[in-house]
Ligand code: FES
């Protein structure tokens with residue numbers, strides 16, 4: 129089928145992009161828009177490396193078609209930091225060294241931000257349950273849990 | 288993924304005409320969490336995806352204590368548990384939709400899609416059966432209703448004809464001293480496919496001691512989500528006791544006809560069907576007594 133132009137607001141910037149119906153939002157972000165912060169792990173909805181916010185909801189961008197994103201707002205890891213500095217979740221992952229290869233990290237950052245916006249003071253169960261859709265092959269998760277707790281604390285202080 | 292066409296329908300009649308024209312070369316797109324993976328892995332060969340998320344009837348969710356719940360087929364899982372009145376009225380449904388995939392999946396996947404995908408292991412289907420839900424399907428010549436218990440016929444196959452699609456799922460209003468519970472066995476804590484699952488609905492008498500109506504349905508132990516009417520027939524009118532619940536578990540194990548595969552053996556699954564059914568019944572009784 130013919131390519132079509134869709135307008136996606138990515139990190140606040142309305143962006144026109146030419147896509148095929150079979151292109152995923154993940155492919156469109158990485159290949160058409162050259163925003164490679166969002167990662168591909170499994171490409172089938174299991175690993176969460178491709179997590180983005182889609183109209184305010186945490187989703188796997190490998191399971192959204194770009195044509196479905198027409199008129200929608202997407203936030204990627206590139207949209208977390210501001211001119212003032214890193215987002216508290218990014219700072220916490222950095223401070224706690226909560227990554228090794230880093231492929232899972234953008235997905236964890238987005239999912240952690242979504243978690244903390246819902247549960248500002250999450251229990252360990254809340255964290256493990258909410259982040260069960262994000263896999264990490266390197267860290268063993270311990271440092272990730274520490275980073276999430278540190279981020280929660282600094283966001284509560286900042287609020 | 289091979290090349291494919293995409294059309295977004297704005298009305299029921301537009302969706303019906305797109306789907307009936309393309310016949311079995313088309314498939315509905317709701318949350319996409321199954322169909323996109325199936326297309327990418329070449330497990331399904333179609334030419335057209337018809338996005339139904341902009342059809343008002345498929346994206347609506349209405350609930351009242353007198354009319355019950357009408358859930359559009361494309362409503363994502365999270366809307367069920369994030370709507371307090373609905374979550375309080377149908378806790379057995381919340382059990383299931385909060386265990387389908389991850390937070391990411393629940394943000395997109397719909398209960399309607401879980402039903403139409405018709406996996407024998409689907410967590411969403413046993414609760415729909417035991418709540419006594421009715422499914423409304425639309426075809427080129429109008430709509431009809433199918434009882435949830437009759438909807439899935441074999442792995443991946445439903446009672447819908449080519450050109451028909453699911454519009455909404457209707458749950459009867461909650462009754463006093465009645466509730467449901469769904470649970471499954473998986474080797475991990477989250478993010479897995481059921482080795483076996485059981486959903487139970489119970490309605491107790493005014494004193495909360497005698498079964499009035501009981502419905503049980505099992506997951507992953509038969510070629511389709513399996514209603515077990517024998518359990519309802521056995522328990523109706525009986526006083527609640529460990530002994531009758533144990534017997535209901537045996538009936539569940541007997542009704543189960545599972546295969547052995549990488550997730551579990553026949554023997555283990557028959558055993559699990561019994562254990563989970565006892566637990567689901569006890570959970571539903573506890574909720575029904577409030
Ligand atoms: S790449 Fe999307 S969930 Fe793994």
Ligand code: FES
Pocket residue numbers: 226227228229230231232233263264265266267
């Ligand atoms: S740091 Fe390598 S996958 Fe998580």
